[in-house]
Amino acid sequence: MKRAGVLISLSLLIIMLSTAFASAAPFGVEETSPKNGETGMSVDNMGVKVYFNEDIYSKDNQKANAKRCKLTDPKGKKVTVRTVFNPKEKNIMMVLADTEKGAKIKGSTKYKLTIDAGFVSTKGSIMEKPVTVSFETLNPQSSMTVSMVMMGIMVVGMIFFTSREAKKQAQKDVRKKEESINPYKEAKRTGKSVEEIVAAEQKKKEKQAAKTKAKKKRHKEENKVEIASDNIRVSKPMPISLAGSTYKTGRAEAARIAEEKEKQKTSQKSKKKSKQKKH
Secondary structure: HHHHHHHHHHHHHHHHHHHHHHOOOOOEEEEEEEEOEEEEEOOOOOEEEEOOOOOOOOOHHHHHHHHEEEEEEEOOEEOOOOEEEEOOOEEEEEEOOHHHHHHOOOOEEEEEEEOOOOEEEEOOEEEEOEEEEEEEEOOOHHHHHHHHHHHHHHHHHHHHHHHHHHHHHHHHHHHHHHHHEEEEEEHHHHHHOHHHHHHHHHHHHHHHHHHHHHHOOOOOOOHHHHHHOOOOOOOOOOOOOHOOOOOOOOHHHHHHHHHHHHHHHHHHHHHHHHHHHHO
């Protein structure tokens, strides 16, 4: 029992000491992005993301903390920056090159971010030692070369896959055509003789050709009828009465009247002669 009690006491003591050491960890930076010594940093929208081991979002300390963040070029010249604190991720800070206020970032150039001592956390902890992060920007020329190479690879890939798909489709068409006229496969499938298959296929082709020919002929005749209907010709002049019309021209009417008058004169003469014979 005594031994067990001693072991329990020692375990509790170790846990308490570990907690004490953990709680006594000084306030400071846990991680940065990019990391110290990293290369290939983008020239456009260049910035450093800083992670602290305590929350730092505080309106009371923002201005003072922002003044402790400095970005310098290889000659030690300050670059205008804009410090952003995130209310949703309270332990993170972004230090961005402020291009709107004249900051000019060059490619293949080493820059250094310095966070001076005295940086204050939300609960009042003070960073005792300064933190520096060095990084190098990307070479624009190499970046452009990489982009051109990637674009070339994409174009070649597109051509390759398009060509391969076209070949596959052509092979499918050939295979389909061969299967449709292959008498040996059809004979094996149906149990008929090759001669019967060939004769049936030939008959099918002839029938299809006859249908196509008849269709073309029918279209040709329909076109002829349509053309002829606009310009009908007859072999010789025909009287309009044959078509059922009762219309009479001026000369025909004059001839009819003269004929009637002649008939009336003849009738009158015959009446006079008959009267004279009676007397």
